[in-house]
Amino acid sequence: xxxxxxxxxxxxxxxxxxxxxxxxxxxVDGTTIKSWLLxxxxxxxxxxxxxxxxxxxxxxxxxxxxxxxxxxxxxxxIMDAMTYNRTFTLHGLVMIFLFxxxxxxxxxGNFMLPLMLxxxxxxxxxxxxxxxxxxxxxxxxxxxGMLNGGLDTGWTFYTPYSAHTTTTVxxxxxxxxxxxxxxxxxxxxxxxxxxxxxxxxxxxxKMPLFVxxxxxxxxxxxxxxxxxGLLLVLVTVENLFGFGMFDPARGGDPVLFQHLFWFYSHPxxxxxxxxxxxxxxxxxxxxxRKNIFGYRAVAYSSLGIAFVGFFAWGxxxxxxxxxxxxxxxxxxxxxxxxxxxxxxxxNWVGTVYKGAVxxxxxFAYFCGFLFFTVFxxxxxxxxxxxxxxxxxxxxxxxxAHFHFIMVGATIMAFLAALHYWFPKMFGRTYHEGxxxxxAALIILGFNATFxxxxxxxxxxxxxxxxxxxxxxxxxxxxxxxGATLLAFGFIIIxxxxxxxxxxxxxxxxxxxxxxxxxxxSESPPPTHNFVGPQPEFPEEPHFYVDPKKAEVPDAV
Amino acid sequence: MSELLNNILFLPEAASTFxxxxxxxxHFVVGTTMVMSTAVGLAALFFFFRxxxxxxxxxxxxxxxxxxxxxxxVSVPLVFFLAWFGIGFRDFTWVTTPPKDSMDVYVMxxxxxxxxxxxxxxxxxxxxHVPANRPVRLLITSRDVLHSFxxxxxxxxxxxxxxxxxxxxxEATKPGTYQVLCTEYCGLxxxxxxxxxxxxxxxxxENWIQEQRRGRLQDRQDALADNSLVPPVARxxxxxxxxxxxxxxxxCHSVDGSQHIGPTFLGMYxxxxxxxxxxxxxxxxxxxxxxxxxxxxxxxxxxxxVMPTYQGKLQGPETAAIVEYIKSLRTPNVREGASEGxxxxxxx
Numbered sequence: 001x002x003x004x005x006x007x008x009x010x011x012x013x014x015x016x017x018x019x020x021x022x023x024x025x026x027x028v029d030g031t032t033i034k035s036w037l038l039x040x041x042x043x044x045x046x047x048x049x050x051x052x053x054x055x056x057x058x059x060x061x062x063x064x065x066x067x068x069x070x071x072x073x074x075x076x077x078i079m080d081a082m083t084y085n086r087t088f089t090l091h092g093l094v095m096i097f098l099f100x101x102x103x104x105x106x107x108x109g110n111f112m113l114p115l116m117l118x119x120x121x122x123x124x125x126x127x128x129x130x131x132x133x134x135x136x137x138x139x140x141x142x143x144x145g146m147l148n149g150g151l152d153t154g155w156t157f158y159t160p161y162s163a164h165t166t167t168t169v170x171x172x173x174x175x176x177x178x179x180x181x182x183x184x185x186x187x188x189x190x191x192x193x194x195x196x197x198x199x200x201x202x203x204x205x206k207m208p209l210f211v212x213x214x215x216x217x218x219x220x221x222x223x224x225x226x227x228x229g230l231l232l233v234l235v236t237v238e239n240l241f242g243f244g245m246f247d248p249a250r251g252g253d254p255v256l257f258q259h260l261f262w263f264y265s266h267p268x269x270x271x272x273x274x275x276x277x278x279x280x281x282x283x284x285x286x287x288x289r290k291n292i293f294g295y296r297a298v299a300y301s302s303l304g305i306a307f308v309g310f311f312a313w314g315x316x317x318x319x320x321x322x323x324x325x326x327x328x329x330x331x332x333x334x335x336x337x338x339x340x341x342x343x344x345x346x347n348w349v350g351t352v353y354k355g356a357v358x359x360x361x362x363f364a365y366f367c368g369f370l371f372f373t374v375f376x377x378x379x380x381x382x383x384x385x386x387x388x389x390x391x392x393x394x395x396x397x398x399x400a401h402f403h404f405i406m407v408g409a410t411i412m413a414f415l416a417a418l419h420y421w422f423p424k425m426f427g428r429t430y431h432e433g434x435x436x437x438x439a440a441l442i443i444l445g446f447n448a449t450f451x452x453x454x455x456x457x458x459x460x461x462x463x464x465x466x467x468x469x470x471x472x473x474x475x476x477x478x479x480x481x482g483a484t485l486l487a488f489g490f491i492i493i494x495x496x497x498x499x500x501x502x503x504x505x506x507x508x509x510x511x512x513x514x515x516x517x518x519x520x521s522e523s524p525p526p527t528h529n530f531v532g533p534q535p536e537f538p539e540e541p542h543f544y545v546d547p548k549k550a551e552v553p554d555a556v
Numbered sequence: 557m558s559e560l561l562n563n564i565l566f567l568p569e570a571a572s573t574f575x576x577x578x579x580x581x582x583h584f585v586v587g588t589t590m591v592m593s594t595a596v597g598l599a600a601l602f603f604f605f606r607x608x609x610x611x612x613x614x615x616x617x618x619x620x621x622x623x624x625x626x627x628x629x630v631s632v633p634l635v636f637f638l639a640w641f642g643i644g645f646r647d648f649t650w651v652t653t654p655p656k657d658s659m660d661v662y663v664m665x666x667x668x669x670x671x672x673x674x675x676x677x678x679x680x681x682x683x684x685h686v687p688a689n690r691p692v693r694l695l696i697t698s699r700d701v702l703h704s705f706x707x708x709x710x711x712x713x714x715x716x717x718x719x720x721x722x723x724x725x726x727e728a729t730k731p732g733t734y735q736v737l738c739t740e741y742c743g744l745x746x747x748x749x750x751x752x753x754x755x756x757x758x759x760x761x762e763n764w765i766q767e768q769r770r771g772r773l774q775d776r777q778d779a780l781a782d783n784s785l786v787p788p789v790a791r792x793x794x795x796x797x798x799x800x801x802x803x804x805x806x807x808c809h810s811v812d813g814s815q816h817i818g819p820t821f822l823g824m825y826x827x828x829x830x831x832x833x834x835x836x837x838x839x840x841x842x843x844x845x846x847x848x849x850x851x852x853x854x855x856x857x858x859x860x861x862v863m864p865t866y867q868g869k870l871q872g873p874e875t876a877a878i879v880e881y882i883k884s885l886r887t888p889n890v891r892e893g894a895s896e897g898x899x900x901x902x903x904x
Contacts, residue, residue, distance in 0.1 A: 081744050082860070154741045160718060161701040161743060166861045248719020254702060255717065288607065289614055294621045297629070319704065320715050321722040324652045328645045335637040342633040343626075349596060350621060352603040356614040359604070370600060378589040381637055385585065385644025390651060391578050391711040394704060394739040455566040460708025462739040465747035469735065475566070513613050546615035 023526035025427065040125035041527055045132055046111035047425070049102060052136065056098035063091035065487060068449075068480040074470045084466045085152035086167070092155030093146075097176050098139055100410055101268065104275035105221075106131070106186055108417045109214045111425060113190060115518040116208045118199025118535050120528045123192040127185055135182035142175025154464060156265075159246035159257040163238040170236050177232040180225045183271075187221030190214055201537035205299070208517055208541045209285075209292060212299040213278025216306040220267045220274075224310070228264035231257070258320055262313035270309045272406050274302055276413030277344055280369050283416050284348050285542035286514040287363040288355030292542060294347040301340040308336050318389045327386050334384030341377050345370065356544075360512075361435030365416035368443035369409055376405025379454070397457020400450040408446055415442070415493070422497070423511045427524045428504030434496040441489035448482025517541050558583060571734060571755070572710035573727045577647045579711075585640055592636075651712065654725035658691035665696070665703030665716035667742055667864045668749040669804050678768040681802050682751040684736070686728060687761035693725040700864055704740035707753055715740055728755040744817065744862050745807060796881025799874055808863065811885055818863060819856050825883045832857045844879050 026043045030036075036044060066087050070077045079087065110128065114121050122128050145151070149168030153161055162169055194215045198207070207215075235257070237243050244250030246257045277298075285292050292298055314322060314330030348370065357363070379401040383389045392398060423429055452475040461472045468476070510519040517537060521529050561583050562570075570579055621629075661684065664671040673679040686692045696705055698716035706713040707726070714724040728734075738749035756764060800806050800821075808817035819829070827839050832855045837843055846853055848870065851863035870878070 081747075085741075085744065085746075152743070156741075158702055158741065161741070164701065165743065248717075254719075289609070289616050291618055291620075293619060294626060294629075297621070297626055318648070319713050319724075321717050321720065324649055327648060327652075331641050331645055331648075332638075335634070335641050338637055339630060339634050343629050345596065346629040347621070349600045349603065350625075352600065352607060354617050354619055355603070355607045356609040356611070356616055357604050357607055358609040367600075367604075371597070374593045374596065375589075378585075378593065381640065382582075382585045382589070385581065385640045387578060387644040387647035387651065388581060388585070390574075390648065390713050391708075393713055394706075459566040460568050460706070460735075460737065462706065462737050462747075464741045467747045469750075543618070544614075544616045545618045549615075 023528075023531045025522065025524040026527045027426070027524055029527045038129070040121070040129050042110050042114050042122050042125065042128060043425075043525065043527075045128050046107050046109075048132055049106040049110060049135075052139070053099050053103050053107060056094050056139070057103075060091055060095035060099055061487070061490065063087050063094065065483060067091060068483040070466070071468070071476045072480050074468050074473055076467070081466045082152060085154075085464070086146075086150040088464060089151055089154050090146050093142065093172065093176070095407075096155060096268075096272075097142070097179050100272045100406070101179075101183060102135060102186075103272075103410060103414050104279060104417065105190070105214055105217055105271075106135070106182075108210075108279065108421060109186075109190060109217075109275060112421065112518050113193060113211060113214060114197065115424075115521055115525060115529055116211050116516070116541075117193065117197050117202060118517065118520075118530065118537060119193065119197035120530070122189050123197055124189050127189050131182045131185040131189070134185065135179055138175045138178030138180075138182065140175075141178060142172045145171030145175060156261060157232075157235055157257075158261075159235065159238065159254045160248075162235055163242075163246060165239075169239045173232045173236045173239075177229050177236075180229045180232075183221045184225050187218035187225075190218040191222065194218075199535055199537055202517070205296065206537065206540045207299075209281035209295065209298055209302075210275075210278035213274045213281070213302050216302040217271050217274045219303075220271050220306050220309065224264045224267040224271075227260060228268075231260045231264070234260075255317070255320055255322070258317055259313070262316045263310075266313040266316065267306075267309045269402070269406055270305055272410050274305060276369070276409045277302065279413040279417045279420075280348060280366055282516055282542075283362045283366050283420055284351050286420070286512050286516060287360060287366070288352045288357045289513075289544040290351050290353075290355035290542070291540065291544065292347065293350030293353065294343070295540075297343050298347050301343045304340045305337055308333060308340065312337055315384050315389070318386055319393050331384050331386040335381065338377060338381045338384070341373065345373060345377075360419075361430075361432060361439055362416040362420040364436055364439035364443075365412045365419070368439065368446070369412035369416065371443070372404050372408030372412060372446070376401060376403075376408055380405055392457055394463055395457035396453045396461045396463055399463050400453035400457060403450050403453070408450070411442070411446070415439070418497070420512070421518075422500070423507030424518060424523045424525075426501060426504070427507055428500050429507045429511060430500035430504060431496050434492060438489050438492040438496070441485060441492065445482050445484075445486030445489050449479050449486055450482070452476070452478040452482065515539070515542050515544060561586075568708045569730075570709065570711070571728055571730045571732065572707075572712065573729060574647070574651050575709065575711040576729075577650070581640070581643050581647065584643070588636055651724060651726075654693040654723060655691045658693040658725050659687075660693050660695060661686070663694050663696045663705055663716070664699055665705065665738065665742075665749075666699035666869075667701065668738070668745040668807065670703075670705070670736060670738075670749070670751040674765070676769070678765075678771075684751065684753045685761065685764055686753060686755055687758045688728050688731050688755050690758065691725055691727045693723055696722045696724070699869075701742050702740045703738050703742050703749065706737045706739040707734055708737065709734040710753075713739060728753070731755045731757050731760075744860075748807065792877045792880040793884045795874075796877035796879070796884075799870075799878050800881055803866065803870065803878075805878065818859060821882050821885050823886055825886055830857045831855060832859075841879050841883075844882055845875055848875060848878070 026041055039045065070079055070084055145168050151165065151167045151169045151172050153165055153169065157173065194211060234245055238245050244252045246252045246254050248254065281292055281298055312330055312333045314326055315334045318327050383392055383398065383401060419430065419435060456472055456475045459472065461468055507523060509523050520535060562579065565586065567579060570576055660675055662673045669682055671679065671681055672684040694705065696714050696716045697720065698718045700718060703716040704713055705716060710726045710728065712724050712726050714722050732755055734753045736751035736753055738746060742749065810816045810820045811822055813820050813822040824839055828836050829839055830836050837854055848866045851865060852861045855861055
């Protein structure tokens with residue numbers, strides 16, 4: 001076997017600062033463009049995903065700012081109604097399908113999963129590379145459709161409007177359909193990796209909680225994504241050829257669309273947020289130097305959310321004409337998802353109990369994450385009480401709610417992961433002071449953007465409004481001001497991380513003194529992750545007990 | 557107290573019996589959420605400070621929760637969540653089950669207006685009159701795509717679906733005028749699909765409906781009477797002008813030559829228009845009528861096919877009146893050239 005798993009570069013020169021002369025780190029093991037584009041190394045694939053999701057985050061963020069600027073005044077501000085409708089559609093599409101769904105699993109899942117399991121790579125390295133190119137193919141098709149007309153249906157594509165609109169629906173939907181395969185392929189890969197690639201000593205209940213979260217996410221991806229794939233194809237043919245599947249005039253049913261759509265898109269919320277829960281379990285354990293309080297409870301609640309999440313979709317449809325009984329059923333199931341999330345929150349806070357907290361940047365994001373998860377989650381429960389949803393449905397309250405739980409939690413976790421694992425991925429450190437400043441700005445900006453939107457929803461402003469009655473203006477201006485703050489936070493992060501990438505000090509192997517499994521290898525790791533014999537893992541992850549006092553705990 | 561809470565929460569005026577129920581549950585949920593999350597937050601902050609790191613590689617104790625702790629973690633939220641759900645579902649059942657003595661109003665959404673009709677007449681566009689303190693059942697449907705009928709002051713909302721009826725009911729408590737908003741995205745002018753509910757005291761409402769029905773009768777008698785003395789064309793033009801307003805034509809078509817979503821009516825008649833398939837057409841009565849009934853058949857170049865069909869929505873004489881109105885908008889001193897594209901730029 002060659003020292004490099006990248007197909008193209010068997011003879012790369014090792015970096016000068018490398019300790020293991022025969023095992024260069026993965027960043028310099030092969031320096032040609034081809035060695036990156038055709039690599040089957042999970043770490044390089046993870047980095048390439050990182051590049052693309054950050055790019056799409058930028059695109060989606062620009063759309064978000066355009067929306068906020070347009071809503072500064074009650075009338076037209078910088079664009080016309082058609083452009084506005086396209087802008088919010090593209091904001092939703094890009095952020096959800098191109099950024100949030102792949103963000104944590106495809107970047108950090110890819111990078112960390114094998115390291116955390118003591119494996120050399122994922123189970124199917126070539127499939128892993130394929131998943132990147134499927135994602136890019138879908139993204140190119142969707143972007144092409146967006147540039148050639150763009151669609152104005154909202155990211156939910158509700159029929160019959162999406163079947164009748166004269167804008168370009170087909171290529172974008174087909175792009176999203178293709179991206180779905182990337183999600184499925186990644187999911188299968190991770191499931192098989194968890195089942196077959198665990199190193200000696202890593203039993204199911206000694207897997208790091210991040211792995212548990214990714215495992216639960218992968219199960220959702222594999223089971224739910226085919227449904228949206230099928231649905232997107234149905235809408236595409238309905239739009240192109242007029243099949244009448246969702247057209248009541250021809251015996252179809254527009255509400256059928258909503259059932260199929262939310263059967264995927266509700267679990268998709270957990271595809272976005274479960275990996276965040278996993279990241280935060282790692283971060284809180286590392287920075288408070290404690291084993292996770294209630295490890296099994298947190299692990300099982302991930303699976304519980306993944307399972308019950310499949311049966312709560314109807315809470316998006318309380319006022320869609322579905323029966324009152326169905327409304328009640330979906331309402332109760334929603335409460336159960338809430339309970340699983342509450343278990344996690346209590347256990348994270350419990351982890352800090354008798355710990356040793358070091359308030360670093362990732363821990364600041366953990367605090368923001370707790371805040372967004374609690375309030376995003378509780379507003380979700382409030383919406384699930386059925387009657388309150390009658391007033392709030394499709395108003396800005398819902399917009400603020402899902403931005404809190406889905407975006408707030410995911411962004412917090414994405415940034416926490418980026419900072420926490422930055423030394424692991426690049427072997428360099430960033431500036432801690434700027435990190436804390438940016439974290440404060442982002443948490444503040446996020447609240448300043450979306451708290452006014454909760455109030456707008458209470459006040460009765462519907463979502464997707466190009467123009468609005470004047471009484472809503474002051475809150476909209478407040479929200480736009482918050483969004484500006486948020487944008488500044490991201491600009492600061494982009495600057496100091498780019499600087500750290502080039503000029504950052506070497507971080508050493510384990511700058512946080514973490515006892516997470518991924519830190520056992522070098523930082524950055526060599527191509528095959530571990531050098532020498534198969535590593536063993538006698539202790540559970542995040543075991544910070546003094547070795548003199550340590551006894552093998554009987555309860556986990 | 558609840559007045560203060562309503563102001564903090566930016567809740568609009570509550571003007572229905574359902575709104576009172578919603579607001580009290582809202583206060584309960586917000587109150588308990590705030591108390592409990594403050595408790596969790598304070599506990600976390602206390603831990604962060606109390607258990608701050610003192611040594612770089614500090615060792616800690618191995619702590620796992622007892623079964624009792626885990627049981628509390630599950631049961632406390634579950635009890636609150638189920639209590640909220642219990643109240644919420646009771647109210648939801650209440651609002652989806654109209655009382656037997658409620659008065660019916662048919663509501664039809666279409667791009668981009670609301671039509672209201674009473675079983676005994678009359679019909680109206682964008683203004684719904686209802687009596688105060690009387691249950692009103694809305695039977696809601698749609699002509700084209702999904703819409704949603706939302707009255708913030710009543711806290712009620714229900715989707716309008718093509719091909720079926722949905723229902724919801726309310727009992728307005730205070731006379732006044734309340735805004736209706738469409739909350740299901742329905743295309744270009746979604747945010748302009750506004751209407752209002754006028755709540756009248758019972759007696760005034762009776763008077764209003766009597767007058768409306770009498771007015772209809774009057775119209776019918778007028779139609780039977782000999783009105784040959786009235787110059788017919790002028791009357792049709794006026795009628796057409798009113799119709800163009802009530803049917804929403806003027807939301808997209810200007811009458812002063814300015815650019816908008818659709819071609820301007822000014823000087824439209826007898827103009828030679830370039831079509832999007834490259835052909836040209838002279839705008840005559842037939843073309844105008846066809847464009848109302850099948851808007852996509854011959855599209856003027858540069859415009860989107862966004863106009864809804866008026867097939868079945870306009871009677872023959874009404875269509876003729878609108879055509880006459882458009883014909884009347886001919887002045888020799890405006891430009892007679894073809895339309896110059898829509899008011900917005902299409903994304904290329």
